[in-house]
Amino acid sequence: MEYNPKIMAFLCKWCSYTGADLAGTSRMEYKPNVHAIRVMCSGRIEPTFILKAFHEGADGVLIFGCHPGDCHYQEGNYKCLRRYHLLKKYIRQMGIEPERIKLEWISASEGKQYAELVNSFTQTITELGPCHVKEKMAILT
Amino acid sequence: MAEEKQKIKMAVYWGAACGGCCVSVLDVHEALFDVVAAADLVFWPIALDTKYQDVEEMPDGHIDLTLFNGAVRNSENEHMAKLLRQKSKILVAYGSCSHLGGIPGLANFSTKEEIFQRVYFDSESTTNPGKVLPQIEYQVAEGILELPEFYNDVRHLANVVDVDYFMPGCPPQTARLVEVFMAIVSGAELPPPGSVIGAGDKAQCDECTRKKSENKGIKKFYRPWEVVDDGETCFLEQGLLCMGPTTRTGCDFRCIEGNAPCRGCYGPTPDAIDPGAKMMSAIASVIDEKEPAAIDKILEDLVDPAGYFYRYSLPSSYIRRKMS
Amino acid sequence: MKKITIDPITRLEGHGKIEIFLDDAGDVKNVYFQVPELRGFEKFCEGRPVEEVPYIVTKICGVCPGCHHMASGKAVDAVFGVKPPPTALKLRDLFYMAHFVHSHIAHFYALGAPDFVVGPDAPKAERNILGVIGKVGVDIGKEVIKQRRIAQEIQALLAGHQTQCMMNVPGGVRKGLTEEERDDIVKKAEDFIEFSKFSLKIFEDVVLSNQKYVDIILHGPYSLKLHSMGLVDENNHVNFYDGKVRVVDTKGFELHKYAPADYQDYVAEHVEPWSYLKFPYLKQIGWKGFIDGQDSSVYHATPLSRLNASDGMATPLAQKEHDRMYGVLGGKPVHNTLAMHWARLVELLYSAEHCLELAQDPDIVGKELRTPIEKVVGEGADTVEAQRGTLTHHYWTDDKGVVTKVNIIVGTTNNNAAINMSIKKAAEGLIKKGTEVSDGILNMIEMAFRAYDPCFSCATHSLPGEMPMIVEIKDADGKLIQRVQRN
Numbered sequence: 001m002e003y004n005p006k007i008m009a010f011l012c013k014w015c016s017y018t019g020a021d022l023a024g025t026s027r028m029e030y031k032p033n034v035h036a037i038r039v040m041c042s043g044r045i046e047p048t049f050i051l052k053a054f055h056e057g058a059d060g061v062l063i064f065g066c067h068p069g070d071c072h073y074q075e076g077n078y079k080c081l082r083r084y085h086l087l088k089k090y091i092r093q094m095g096i097e098p099e100r101i102k103l104e105w106i107s108a109s110e111g112k113q114y115a116e117l118v119n120s121f122t123q124t125i126t127e128l129g130p131c132h133v134k135e136k137m138a139i140l141t
Numbered sequence: 142m143a144e145e146k147q148k149i150k151m152a153v154y155w156g157a158a159c160g161g162c163c164v165s166v167l168d169v170h171e172a173l174f175d176v177v178a179a180a181d182l183v184f185w186p187i188a189l190d191t192k193y194q195d196v197e198e199m200p201d202g203h204i205d206l207t208l209f210n211g212a213v214r215n216s217e218n219e220h221m222a223k224l225l226r227q228k229s230k231i232l233v234a235y236g237s238c239s240h241l242g243g244i245p246g247l248a249n250f251s252t253k254e255e256i257f258q259r260v261y262f263d264s265e266s267t268t269n270p271g272k273v274l275p276q277i278e279y280q281v282a283e284g285i286l287e288l289p290e291f292y293n294d295v296r297h298l299a300n301v302v303d304v305d306y307f308m309p310g311c312p313p314q315t316a317r318l319v320e321v322f323m324a325i326v327s328g329a330e331l332p333p334p335g336s337v338i339g340a341g342d343k344a345q346c347d348e349c350t351r352k353k354s355e356n357k358g359i360k361k362f363y364r365p366w367e368v369v370d371d372g373e374t375c376f377l378e379q380g381l382l383c384m385g386p387t388t389r390t391g392c393d394f395r396c397i398e399g400n401a402p403c404r405g406c407y408g409p410t411p412d413a414i415d416p417g418a419k420m421m422s423a424i425a426s427v428i429d430e431k432e433p434a435a436i437d438k439i440l441e442d443l444v445d446p447a448g449y450f451y452r453y454s455l456p457s458s459y460i461r462r463k464m465s
Numbered sequence: 466m467k468k469i470t471i472d473p474i475t476r477l478e479g480h481g482k483i484e485i486f487l488d489d490a491g492d493v494k495n496v497y498f499q500v501p502e503l504r505g506f507e508k509f510c511e512g513r514p515v516e517e518v519p520y521i522v523t524k525i526c527g528v529c530p531g532c533h534h535m536a537s538g539k540a541v542d543a544v545f546g547v548k549p550p551p552t553a554l555k556l557r558d559l560f561y562m563a564h565f566v567h568s569h570i571a572h573f574y575a576l577g578a579p580d581f582v583v584g585p586d587a588p589k590a591e592r593n594i595l596g597v598i599g600k601v602g603v604d605i606g607k608e609v610i611k612q613r614r615i616a617q618e619i620q621a622l623l624a625g626h627q628t629q630c631m632m633n634v635p636g637g638v639r640k641g642l643t644e645e646e647r648d649d650i651v652k653k654a655e656d657f658i659e660f661s662k663f664s665l666k667i668f669e670d671v672v673l674s675n676q677k678y679v680d681i682i683l684h685g686p687y688s689l690k691l692h693s694m695g696l697v698d699e700n701n702h703v704n705f706y707d708g709k710v711r712v713v714d715t716k717g718f719e720l721h722k723y724a725p726a727d728y729q730d731y732v733a734e735h736v737e738p739w740s741y742l743k744f745p746y747l748k749q750i751g752w753k754g755f756i757d758g759q760d761s762s763v764y765h766a767t768p769l770s771r772l773n774a775s776d777g778m779a780t781p782l783a784q785k786e787h788d789r790m791y792g793v794l795g796g797k798p799v800h801n802t803l804a805m806h807w808a809r810l811v812e813l814l815y816s817a818e819h820c821l822e823l824a825q826d827p828d829i830v831g832k833e834l835r836t837p838i839e840k841v842v843g844e845g846a847d848t849v850e851a852q853r854g855t856l857t858h859h860y861w862t863d864d865k866g867v868v869t870k871v872n873i874i875v876g877t878t879n880n881n882a883a884i885n886m887s888i889k890k891a892a893e894g895l896i897k898k899g900t901e902v903s904d905g906i907l908n909m910i911e912m913a914f915r916a917y918d919p920c921f922s923c924a925t926h927s928l929p930g931e932m933p934m935i936v937e938i939k940d941a942d943g944k945l946i947q948r949v950q951r952n
Contacts, residue, residue: 048459090447160528247505
């Protein structure tokens with residue numbers, strides 16, 4: 001069966017989800033591998049979500065937030081940024097390529113940038129191959 | 142006329158364990174007399190001469206309460222977990238190893254092969270020119286000798302059998318054991334099966350006696366030998382990693398009393414599905430930097446994230462073993 | 466051939482089983498003592514910051530976590546090239562003496578004594594601490610429990626918790642003692658001394674006054690001529706915390722005396738396919754198999770071997786008891802396995818006396834608890850005596866102090882070959898053509914290992930698995946007769 005990457009994306013309501021919406025309403029074409037989940041703020045995103053995504057079969061996870069300084073709740077995106085850096089360190093230690101998660105800032109007007117980021121990340125995840133966390137964790141050896 | 146209360150039948154058994162949980166039971170000290178007044182100990186290898194054969198011959202459900210400590214890391218541990226599930230009315234995962242995987246769970250960073258290599262071939266004091274390794278079945282002149290099969294993955298108890306209750310701690314604080322035991326023998330109503338008992342629902346920080354302020358920004362993670370703890374301020378505020386923010390109470394703050402930061406043996410607070418991820422979230426949030434490069438610089442001193450955040454709980458986490 | 470299995474062995478710490486093969490006549494053909502457990506500390510400590518290792522290796526054993534905590538703390542000091550200040554060293558020693566008091570009390574009364582107090586072939590259900598309390602009375606039982614509790618409390622005061630030991634940091638300890646705490650410990654140490662004397666009296670009354678037991682100790686199938694290992698101070702007196710490793714031969718003459726860091730020149734570990742536990746032996750003699758005697762390379766590391774390997778005890782009352790024991794048993798070295806129980810009580814008395822000495826030392830309430838760390842040397846090895854034998858931890862780290870390699874030789878592991886042979890000898894002595902192999906007989910075989918106070922969680926800190934194997938059978942000249950391959 002051909003490998004079709006499964007990518008989870010978490011988007012904050014105020015900037016990035018709106019930006020993604022713009023990509024849609026503007027009929028921009030981009031790869032369909034992303035499953036989007038909207039949260040109120042990127043500061044709501046915690047490592048548990050990303051780890052659960054891998055555990056359930058994701059090959060890559062995208063995190064989108066408002067640009068630094070523009071967070072609707074002031075500092076939420078900074079919290080997200082710090083967690084993202086620690087999480088990369090942790091998953092590298094666990095033998096998962098840190099490139100499988102990516103944090104990007106997208107404003108409400110950046111529909112084009114959203115589409116481009118989705119395409120390039122899908123390409124990265126295609127090249128990295130399937131993640132295998134789900135299969136590996138499913139069987140006790 | 143007073144009715145003589147029937148004694149409950151109790152067992153304590155160890156899987157891949159260190160014996161500390163059994164010692165925590167012995168550490169009831171003078172309360173031992175209350176325990177034996179209320180319970181017949183029927184199986185406890187550290188202290189009693191009951192053998193496996195005797196347990197096999199017990200009727201199902203014969204044992205009222207079994208405290209199973211230790212992780213499941215070989216076929217013997219798994220067999221005994223299943224046997225004791227069958228023979229017990231209440232099965233408690235007692236201590237960090239059976240609750241979450243425990244320290245033996247750290248072996249999930251390596252494979253079985255990597256571990257043999259180290260122990261039987263590469264260890265500096267080992268002389269093994271014939272590259273001999275222990276065998277599950279080995280023919281000697283007189284017959285066949287058997288050893289249990291060692292698994293690649295360390296498991297916590299709930300991965301192997303249905304568990305009625307979880308008692309956290311490495312080891313569980315004996316005072317909590319006595320409370321739970323007295324509740325069971327007095328016939329008090331027990332929480333629903335699957336509950337964590339003998340531990341609080343709040344995080345350590347809630348009741349910790351160390352001085353706390355609102356200033357929780359971390360500018361540097363100090364290795365413990367780089368600073369001298371002042372003995373009274375919150376560890377995190379001194380830049381010393383402490384798992385207090387997401388670890389349950391129940392241990393009576395024994396490490397804090399010893400001037401040591403918490404390492405999370407009582408397991409995560411009820412809202413955490415993955416035992417280390419909430420802690421990563423909490424710690425990362427208070428890193429006092431906004432630029433990626435500066436954040437990475439601070440994180441450089443956090444040399445072993447998985448070993449800090451999953452010290453006692455690797456087998457029960459989402460990424461429960463290192464991907465090879 | 467008939468096979469009798471004892472599974473699991475009981476009244477000890479850890480997992481083990483015994484397989485006894487009988488020939489058709491009903492005599493013992495061979496006996497194997499197998500350790501079925503392993504966990505992998507020597508592998509999974511890799512990647513951990515070295516200062517965290519003293520809190521991880523306490524989980525090698527929950528009965529003697531303090532031993533690993535101390536050996537580890539000393540090895541970590543060496544990794545940083547520092548020695549703790551005098552107060553810190555004395556606090557560690559004080560903790561350690563309380564640790565010995567707890568463990569030796571637990572072993573004697575709960576694990577070993579049932580065989581003597583209740584009787585080796587008493588019904589199974591009575592051969593335990595409750596049976597002992599039933600025989601000696603509740604008051605004595607309460608005193609045993611109380612003294613052990615106090616020993617645990619002293620450790621908790623110094624280390625946070627007696628099992629979850631958090632005391633050691635690189636270069637020292639985390640917590641000091643106040644004068645009130647010290648005064649309280651002085652009183653408790655005095656009580657320990659009285660209780661130790663009392664325990665020796667119980668041994669006298671229950672064991673030494675009973676001719677049947679004396680016969681078992683002196684003439685029963687529980688005797689092996691082995692070399693003895695133990696840590697000694699500069700006066701060659703028994704020391705648990707620090708010193709040099711001394712090995713004396715079966716006649717009592719010094720074979721080796723070495724600094725702990727040099728252990729690899731003196732001790733090597735042999736592997737057998739039927740046990741997960743390795744078999745240490747004296748490297749310079751070379752592995753000669755499961756034989757005892759002067760020419761063997763097998764040694765033991767137990768309370769008895771510590772006393773054998775020393776010129777005496779460092780405290781006066783323990784020295785008197787040491788002399789009394791050797792007087793009764795016929796001089797040094799003693800090879801009667803069951804005498805380990807007696808030696809253990811002599812050590813209990815020493816621990817109590819030394820505990821008092823330390824508590825009365827003015828340095829013990831000093832404020833200087835840590836030596837500052839200036840560099841990472843990157844390698845450290847050191848040794849303590851665990852209650853069950855000589856314990857060595859050896860760590861290698863990178864320049865950030867993160868562990869790259871670990872090697873540990875544990876107290877009980879030293880005794881693996883000796884335990885095998887002791888069990889075999891007991892079985893051969895107790896099961897002969899026509900013997901009805903009762904539960905009591907099997908328990909008397911187990912008594913052979915119980916004297917060693919084994920700790921197989923300790924011993925089996927490391928992990929193996931399933932792999933292809935080649936067995937080569939060679940004749941006495943080393944010529945290959947047969948080669949058998951599996952997988």
